[in-house]
Amino acid sequence: MEKQAPSRMGIIRSESPSHIKLLIINRELLVTHIHNTQCLLDNLLKNDYFSEEDAEIVCACPTQPDKVRKLLDLVQSKGEEVCEFLLYVIQQLEDAYVDLRPWLSEISFSPSQLIQSRTVVNTDPVSRYTQKLRHHLGCDSKFILCYGQKEELLLEEVYMDTVMELVGFANESLGHLGNLAGLLDHSTGILNEQGETVFLSGNAGVGKSVLLQRLQSLWASGQLDACVKFFFHFRCRTFSCFKESDVLSLQDLLFKHYCYPEQDPEEVFAFLLRFPHTALFTFDGLDELHSDFDLSSVPDISSPLAPAHPLVLLANLLSGKLLKGATKLLTARTGIEIPRQLLRKKVHLRGFSPSHLQAYARQMFPDRVLQARLLDQLEANPNLCSLCTVPLFCWIIFRCFQHFYAAFDTTPQLPDYTVTLTDIFLLATEDHLNRVQPTSLVQRNTRSQVEAFCSSQRTLHSLGQLAHWGMENSLFVFSQEQVQASELQEEDLQLGFLRAVLDLGPGGEQLSYEFFHITLQAFFTAFFLVVDDKVGTQELLRFFQEWVPPGGAAVTSCFSPFLPFQCLGVSGLAREDPFKNKDHFHFTNLFLCGLLSKAKQKLLQHLVPVATLKRKRKALWAHLFRSLRSYLKNLPRVQSGGFSQVQAMPTFIWMLRCIYETQSEKVGQLAARGICANYLKLTYCNACSADCSALSFVLHHSRKQLALDLDNNNLNDYGVRELQPCFSCLTVIRLSVNQITDSGVKVLSEELTKYKILTFLGLYNNQITDVGVKYIAKILDECKSLTHLKLGLNKITSEGGKCLALAVKNSKSIFDVGKLRKLRLRRLRNLSKVTQEICSFRLIQNQITVKGIAQLADALKKNTGITEICLNGNLIKPEEAKVFEDEKRIVFF
Template sequence: METPGHSEMNALPSGLLYSHTQLLKSNRELLVTHIRNTQCLLDNLLQHDYFSAEDVEIVGACPTQPDKVRKILDLVQSKGEEVSEFLLHVLQQLADAYVDLRPWLSEIGFSPSELIQSKAVVNTDPVSRYIQKLRHQLGRDSKFILCYSKKEEVLLEDTYTDTIMELVSFSNESLGNLGSLACLLDHSTGVLNEHGETIFVFGDAGVGKSMLLQRLQSLWAAGQLDPELKFCFHFRCRMFSCFKDSDSLSLQDLLFKHCCFPEQDPEEVFAFLLRFPHTALFTFDGLDELHSDFDLSRVPDTASPWESAHPVVLLANLLSGMLLKGATKLLTARPGIEIPRQLLQKKVLLRGFSPSHLRAYTRRMFPDRAVQGRLVDQLEASPSLCSLCAVPLFCWIICRCFQHFHSIFDSSPEMPRCPVTLTDVFLLVVEVHLNRTHPTSLVQRNTQSQTETFRAGRGALRSLGQVAHWGMEKNLFVFGQEEVQASEIQEADLQLGFLRAVSELGLGEDQQSYEFFHVTLQAFFTAFFLVVDDKVGTPELLRFFQEWGPPGDAAAVSCSPRFLPFQCLGDSGLAEEDPFRNKDHFQFTNLFLCGLLSKARQKLLSHLVPAGALRRKRKALWAHLFASLRTHLKNLPRVQSGGFNQVQAMPTFVWMLRCIYETQSEKVGQLAAKGICANYLKLTYCNAYSADCSALSFVLHHFRKQLALDLDNNNLNDYGVRELQPCFSCLTVVRLSVNQITDSGVKVLYEELTKYKILTYLGLYNNQITDVGARYIARMLDECKNLSHLKLGKNKITSEGGKCHALAVKNSKSIFEIGMWGNEIGDEGAKAFAEALRDHPSLTNLSLAFNGISTEGGKSLAQALQQNASLRIFWLTKNELDDEVAESLAEMLKVNQTLKHLWLIQNRITARGVSRLADALQRNTGIMEICLNGNLINPEEAKGFEDEKRLVCF
């Protein structure tokens, strides 16, 4: 940053000693120009008796700020070297207060003496004090995690566990995992658009978006993030729904009145923020939970930070960069909402807990190893329960329930009727917290059954359900005092902790508002109300099933992105719909409705709902579910491809599967299986979790024909593989790429798929498979004699695993294609594959790209191909192949006339090697292309090979 007077900054006469007084005098103009805060200087000079009270009064009598600076400099210089040195020390120590002087202080290389360093500098700068206050406030607010009961306070530091954070492209393709929260804000990692300012974090409900932001705020408050981020402003988007259409405020009011107010000189603090917006971090949590009737088309964009506007307009313009351009914005939402690419810096998908994360989490939740062991044993004994724990919120709920039962039943800490469905889990947590309202003693335990507990708490649950339903109908997640009173919620009901008081944006200081602990809890209580309230008729009962969309449009509506229709963000053409709305909370309501009206819940509900009303509601729900399922399956897109009748399922289909599973009805499962009418089910990019595999298996185990199943690019992990066991007997194609699967999951695949030996295609690209898993896959290739396609790219397979695979390939008479891109098999693995290639009868496509193969491995492969007549496509991209390898390949081409495509992109081949390949092509009529892009060939050298069209150099 350029500042006036730099050329004369250190212009002291030759031969003179370093003089601080002279330094102030020779740079007087610079100091007068850039010192804006005189009070901080006066406070420090006065504290150390360098200035008297009379000196301070003399400075205060000066009419303008520059005059005050001149007077301070005059007085300081008159008092000698020590005072002048101390003044420079204050300017250096309070970098934020005197930011414009940083270059100068750096250039002069000022270093204070031990005497001056021993004198404490007091920071009374308004900006610095505001930053300290902000850090203190956010540190306090982020210290504890949210709990159901107000009496519980759990330290974030003691329980927070990282989840899987995956960088994705604009189209949600995986770009690799993030190692830490600091990487999330690193502008050099995963950037899709260098001009974008918004980091978009998305993931399903309960996957840990809010917790991630809370942890981020805690790290910022502790000074453990980028030191350049001096401000952190946190907003929950749902609170913007509380503003009325007529509300208007300035950006300064939005930040200071609704976040943290400066104790002094707010105008100076705001001016600093406007001048250095890159020092600010904004976090906006839950864009999908913002619902506003405010018509944004009525107002223009606002680029003025002083102009008042509706808060939603300010939000839109902050995200677009019209306001505080250069600030870092971190935005969270559930899947289904997208923001325009021009605003997007990076996209991060939260995938929840992997098995290793779950183990780490249980260790933090239960330090006692004996208790921890009992919980792990119980989870391992119930795959469906373990699968639910992949979602951090559900994992937390299950652990807290286990904690409760352990505390009251020391001798038998197991949860009664181990939960199977999500409805079971939420019924269990309600039971736990209702039981906590009953007095207990050391000599008398609470022995109420679940039925008795719910019957005793019916009034409280119905009142909570009424306010939940009111909000769900209006797509609102925050409720005012009037709505709570209208639902007849008592103070004791609030003490249960499901509904908690909040005081945030858009509400007066004397007005209390409330929200449910989580959107899934609001959905559960909504469903509970629809079931137990006698006045609820069929149309109201089925109201939220309409969100599946009209026939034929359900899938398209479910998976189509929602864009902010602000003029500053670009027109999406979806202005007729609520742009913020994500439908997951409606779908959770449908799911819980199916669970509560299931046959398994009949006994519990018979004490809460008249039998006739319960029969009527169950009959109406099943009829509607059957009709919706039949219509949806009929209208799914279908494609004839590769001999398969392929059906392209959508996220809505996953929700339907979840609802079917909640019913635990074999009849419904059979109907769904019958309606698939295809032999290839594609469920890629459907946000499916391991628990969804329970639902999928619940349906597919009724499927009596052979089936291809494509679950690429979801979040299944090893638990999901275990949950798929019931349907492996009918699967000929299994695609599980990009699913966080480890060796443990591969072992399950081996054990199950080799029982039936009908597998033809196995896709495990981009997982976490090591040589241990590679051995299981090699054995699978040995035992499954029909296996023709094997995709294992981008795992962690080394030369040992490569040799195992190569041997299995050598012995296979059915293998057609092998994909090993992006592993680490090296030269030893390449030599093993060379042996497999000699005289192989069926292998047609082989990728050994990006495997660390160099000269020896490359020459072995080239020599082996002289004895191969099956291979047609060979990828060796991104290895370390040199001219020696090129010469060996040239010799091979003189013999091998069956190879069609040879990719040598991004290796180390020079013009000499290319020349040998060009010569060999004169004797080869079979090869169609040799791709050499990215090798050590310059454009001039490439011109020499232009006549040979089969050589692609650029």
């Protein structure tokens, strides 16, 4: 036989279509690249092309190449059909014979209809491991355990996407992601091409863990990227279970501590090392990894086979030193950051938007009448509604409503007083306690909240004791021994406050327990501090000390908990644990304030002596007042524009939340007196709409006019509504970059025109349309002292620009209208007639051409009051700009 010239792969072609000849000519290529003979044998046996004796002959060969040669000999001896079927199996099982894909493509192998009708079974170890992973993750992600449930709920019934925002290194917005698949999209939001980790952050309860569970569910059902063949999910807290001396290989971490392959683990691991881009890793809760471990100073591991401490393996996976090219998705709470060199993409979870909330209400309440009742009551209670922007709290609130609807024939009514987060958790706790009571078809459970708590006093105390002990030691997973030491009994574990988890430690699987959410552990910690009569004042206020950076002991103890050392520029402080997030301490303080409020005395006086409650309440209130006053007093001040300005930090927001949770007007009044500055700058404080309630609760007591800067937060329209009580004292309101729509602007218009003291209104980079411009025009018309308006980067068209121009024209006070974008100049032709009071216009990044600029130049001849018009970023070339070089007031570049 005359040999053919080798192709680019070293493949020898055969001019004949004979499949026997194809196997003969390319025999050595097949021997080199077929590493799995068992899968071929399984399919040949399944389709009766091989007998058991044939299979035994192949398996008896001493080496893998010998097995392949013997298999080829037997196949060729059985004729064309069997040879064609062998090629078909190799073609269909791509993972098992990945090296032969180019060869099959080059020979243009196309099986006949007869061969395509044959059954192909995939017994390849890699494929079987992928199937096992899908089954494992499918079972693990199908159900979700929730508050108040003795049984699991289907994830599909309770999950809903939240607002996912792409952000830059400095957390600046880069747009939104439309779906979960966008997290894995390597074409959008990339900050660092060399980075390996997609970093997903968000506040407590915003749904980070549930999002990962949904991602697992999609992959398990084949609805995610088909290129992902391996999905490994770890909770970061499990890495704390290992001892300092523990070392293991990457293979052991993935197989022995996650999911073990049923066959040939070495072959599966070899495939993973060769094709790391087929793997997706998710690591949930970096903030729950409590240690002095520094992610940026971990020794590099160059070999995936070298044993190391699991934390070192984690760091090298995130950096790409191990399995470079694999997708790694890491979650953490807001405030936690990772080294920039690790970042590939950064995403921030924002929670539910108003449309999400409405959709979730439809999902949870299919009955339209109940939907309407729920949404009406949320609309009437903005404080409660704002809590629903956080999916966890939204679910708790909706569950409470479901319980009310089931328990009463009439529409449930909310309490007369403001509903706080403490109220919601008390309702959720009561709901849990009542679910274990015997039920009857003819008689409803009618016991009161007091009866529910009193009858379960021992259980609640034990839960509180366990939560408090864990909080003091920064522990969130408890061993069976620790649970038993807290005197919790088996029936207590059935209430649903704790759930059993399997921790993968060095000794194998160990049954442990954790609270359903860290916020629930914070609630029970605060409950213990209040109801335990042995808790003294110092221990009561223990967790307020967690707000003091290391090295802050020089400050007197009654003030130290709130002093912002970072903004004071104190140097030489001890380095904080990079993984330690303090939200759990802050929530403990928040619930402590709520439980010690006077409104809760009716309940708690049955659990603890009244004298004890009064003593603890008095100590707490005095501490809050002194701390707030000391905090603001020690902030650096800037004298600007007649204002004494202070830049507060997120600590101040937490202080306001605690004061608000007390629902004490007296505490609010004292706090207002402690605010000495008249310009509060709260930019980039991660404030949400619920925080506006707390802010108003204090500021509406102010006896002086104030300036309030809330730029770059997450307030939305709910936040604007909640600010209503303090509009009467605000002369400056800055709300830029806060997702405010026309609805929020309408509220501003209605309120600000009542008092007419506004001088500055900032609404830059929101979602305002031409409809909202009409409300802004009303503010311009009626607020005669308004001098500055920032309205750029909204959704205003030429029609809105015309309306705005007319309002500016009629205003006698407006001095600066900020940066206008996407306004057609033909609507502003009579610019010289707008006002003689405006001295500066910024028309940056519009679509103004040389024709429009000529009109502006002509208008300037009649207006001597305007000192500058900035036209940077418009549609004019440098040579065209020279025409206007005599008009010095027009600035182009």
